[in-house]
Amino acid sequence: MATSTASFLRPKPRGTHALEYASLDPMMTASCAGAKGETSVLLGQDEPEWAQDIVLPIEIPSRDPREVLRWLGKQMLVVAMYDYQAYAPLS
Numbered sequence: 001m002a003t004s005t006a007s008f009l010r011p012k013p014r015g016t017h018a019l020e021y022a023s024l025d026p027m028m029t030a031s032c033a034g035a036k037g038e039t040s041v042l043l044g045q046d047e048p049e050w051a052q053d054i055v056l057p058i059e060i061p062s063r064d065p066r067e068v069l070r071w072l073g074k075q076m077l078v079v080a081m082y083d084y085q086a087y088a089p090l091s
Contacts, residue, residue, distance in 0.1 A: 024044075024045060024046055024048070024083050025041050025042065025043050025044065025045070025085050026041070026042055026045055026048040026082065026083060026084070027039050027040065027041045027042070027081070027082050028050065028081050029054075029078075029079070029080050029082065030054045030077065030078065030079045030080075031056070031078050032056050032058060032075055033056075033058045034058075035056035035058050036056070037055060037056055039052050039054065040052065041084040043084075
């Protein structure tokens, strides 16, 4: 079930203006089979939408279809959304 980012809003200082906004600076990360990638940070967005691809260069260790299937069965794609300033997963 999707969770709205609204539940993660909190005041935080911005730059040298000492203003406080209730917003996120979200970014997404993805990793699989040791490869990692991330999106850009969308500053001050509480409803982010990315029009970006994350490309993960993954080397499959064998050409034998049975070994490839076994290897694939051990892999996991992990996708997480972070608040860039805190850089801790939002969950």
